[in-house]
Amino acid sequence: MATGTQESSIIIPHVHVPDNPVWPSLSADEEKKLKEKIKKLLKEQNGVLVAHYYTSGALQDLAEETGGCVADSLEMARFGTEHPADTLVVAGVRFMGETSKILNNEKRVLMPDLKATCSLDVGCPIDTFSEFCDHHPDHTVVVYANTSAEVKARSDWVVTSGIALPIIRHLADRGEKVLWAPDKHLGRYVQQLTGVEMLFWPGSCVVHEEFRSTALERLRRLHPEAAVLVHPESPESVVSQADVVGSTTALIEAVKNLQNEEFIVATDAGIFNKMRKVAPQKTLLEAPTVGEGATCQSCAHCPWMGMNSLQNLAEVLEKGTNEIMVSPELAAKAQIPINRMLEFARRMKKG
Ligand code: 13P
Ligand code: SF4
Numbered sequence: 001m002a003t004g005t006q007e008s009s010i011i012i013p014h015v016h017v018p019d020n021p022v023w024p025s026l027s028a029d030e031e032k033k034l035k036e037k038i039k040k041l042l043k044e045q046n047g048v049l050v051a052h053y054y055t056s057g058a059l060q061d062l063a064e065e066t067g068g069c070v071a072d073s074l075e076m077a078r079f080g081t082e083h084p085a086d087t088l089v090v091a092g093v094r095f096m097g098e099t100s101k102i103l104n105n106e107k108r109v110l111m112p113d114l115k116a117t118c119s120l121d122v123g124c125p126i127d128t129f130s131e132f133c134d135h136h137p138d139h140t141v142v143v144y145a146n147t148s149a150e151v152k153a154r155s156d157w158v159v160t161s162g163i164a165l166p167i168i169r170h171l172a173d174r175g176e177k178v179l180w181a182p183d184k185h186l187g188r189y190v191q192q193l194t195g196v197e198m199l200f201w202p203g204s205c206v207v208h209e210e211f212r213s214t215a216l217e218r219l220r221r222l223h224p225e226a227a228v229l230v231h232p233e234s235p236e237s238v239v240s241q242a243d244v245v246g247s248t249t250a251l252i253e254a255v256k257n258l259q260n261e262e263f264i265v266a267t268d269a270g271i272f273n274k275m276r277k278v279a280p281q282k283t284l285l286e287a288p289t290v291g292e293g294a295t296c297q298s299c300a301h302c303p304w305m306g307m308n309s310l311q312n313l314a315e316v317l318e319k320g321t322n323e324i325m326v327s328p329e330l331a332a333k334a335q336i337p338i339n340r341m342l343e344f345a346r347r348m349k350k351g
Helices: 028-044 057-065 073-082 094-103 126-134 149-153 164-173 184-194 213-222 248-257 269-278 310-319 328-350
Strands: 004-006 047-052 069-071 087-091 108-110 139-144 157-159 177-181 198-200 227-230 262-266 283-286
Touching (some): 004 184, 028 310, 047 073, 047 094, 057 069, 057 269, 057 310, 094 108, 094 328, 126 149, 126 177, 149 328, 164 177, 164 184, 164 328, 177 184, 184 198, 248 262, 248 269, 269 283
Parallel strands (some): 004 198, 047 087, 087 108, 139 157, 139 177, 227 262
8 A cells, every 4th residue: 555755854834823812702782783783794795704613603603694604614615606795704714715715706805814824824835835846746736725825826636624535535546646735634644544645744733733642532431422523633643533533514414413422522612613503412522632741722722713703803894904815817726726626526416
């Protein structure tokens, strides 16, 4: 079986991880008023709210109440292309807003905070990445959606966690060698399952890297009936303990469909909002981040996802600030590998 090799010469830039933002708490009445204001602004501007499962419960609920969507990164990308709104308001992190702009260059794409980035995106600068690709022209370049528009434009395929496995399997079946960036854990996971020959970029997610395997083993002993759900950005020692490994959507589906009464969840805690809705009677436990050696920088909550709130969402709609810009030339290049993924997803759905 072919193997995966991590490129050791690549030096990842230091990623500054901010503290989790603390938003002033709102009374029920203040929250209601703010939501009403946002609903009105969305209507006036023919806008729609597209939120990720890691944003606050209030934002997720508002997206659903206003005919928008709460989804994983694959569905967020697809939703924007199919919805007739003129303005897409993306509550998530920068690569999600950029993907929307790449696919809908004629639409206005706003984000509550343009500083909301992702450690995978920051850790994969275009110049070094491009050099890496230039050194391996015989490899098919596959990048995770958590990357900049420039990195996407340099790739052959873009994938999200929801579709990485079938796409890599498809490439493996064609005998292609894969250059993978930037998440080494997701790369290793799909490499092991497909046997594809793969070169990895050594990036990682600061949130999922905090899950601790020894503490998880202890928690499993205390809850032997619980199913363990793990996002594949987590380290191998955590993934190897999982009953289900998958995208945020796949983990929510698992809570809904499995017979277990208890679940240990190794991904951002924002996902609990949706999980509680789809299975209110089930018990959800956070996978531990504070075992031996943990730094608990982020405590299972992405600090960049936390930069989205009702307050700054209302502000950007009111002032028209924080628009995501991607030049039409760059968008045209980056669209190709993203559309390849969306087309693959469409074909898979049809069977
Ligand atoms: P999903 O595509 O599974 O929602 O993951 C996006 C992400 O950034 C996870 O950390
Ligand atoms: Fe990026 Fe990790 Fe945050 Fe997801 S959870 S947006 S991968 S830093």
